[in-house]
Amino acid sequence: MIKVREAAIEDLPVIIVLMKKNSEPLNEDLAVFFTAKNPNEEYKLFVAEKNGKIIGFSRVHFYRWNKSAYAINLLVDSKYRRKGIGTLLLKTMEGFAKEKGARVLMFDTAIDNIPALNLYFKNGFKICGYNNKLYDDKTALYLAKEL
Numbered sequence: 001m002i003k004v005r006e007a008a009i010e011d012l013p014v015i016i017v018l019m020k021k022n023s024e025p026l027n028e029d030l031a032v033f034f035t036a037k038n039p040n041e042e043y044k045l046f047v048a049e050k051n052g053k054i055i056g057f058s059r060v061h062f063y064r065w066n067k068s069a070y071a072i073n074l075l076v077d078s079k080y081r082r083k084g085i086g087t088l089l090l091k092t093m094e095g096f097a098k099e100k101g102a103r104v105l106m107f108d109t110a111i112d113n114i115p116a117l118n119l120y121f122k123n124g125f126k127i128c129g130y131n132n133k134l135y136d137d138k139t140a141l142y143l144a145k146e147l
């Protein structure tokens, strides 16, 4: 049984292991997103669990200045992919964005990340731009869904 819930700071060591195992870049101090108080932004991290084991993770930011939400991380352990868990995490981020009154939920991903692009297209996201300076090696596509 898969459950998605808000992550707690105590989940961080497991989230970090999951990211390393799946070769996700880990350049930020994720603890900040549990402790920082920024009146202009709100951060939310979610985990997907199967029988209590964390197998997926997502992070979304809400920005007050333009009432938008930005999904920063979305990761499902390679062993558990293609079972709808990415969709569940995406829908949870969307729920949070709507709850905050965001107009739009956005995302960026590499132009050749077919699993991610298909997931977003299937969930109503559309390409709204590109940036060939965002990553050091590949072009990034921006995707957005009006809420």
Ligand SMILES: CC(C)(COP(=O)(O)OP(=O)(O)OC[C@H]1O[C@@H](n2cnc3c(N)ncnc32)[C@H](O)[C@@H]1OP(=O)(O)O)[C@@H](O)C(=O)NCCC(=O)NCCS
Binding pocket: 072, 073, 074, 075, 076, 077, 080, 081, 082, 083, 084, 085, 086, 087, 088, 108, 109, 113, 114, 115, 116, 118, 119, 120, 122
């Ligand atoms: C992208 C990712 C989160 C998808 O997670 P997931 O749990 O496998 O996704 P779902 O099972 O909910 O898939 C939903 C849809 O996405 C598309 N999709 C997912 N994986 C795909 C793949 N390998 N190839 C093609 N389409 C794929 C399909 O349309 C799928 O629907 P279907 O299974 O009915 O055909 C996962 O592949 C992942 O963690 N990748 C590495 C990290 C990453 O790239 N994150 C996103 C950008 S930051």
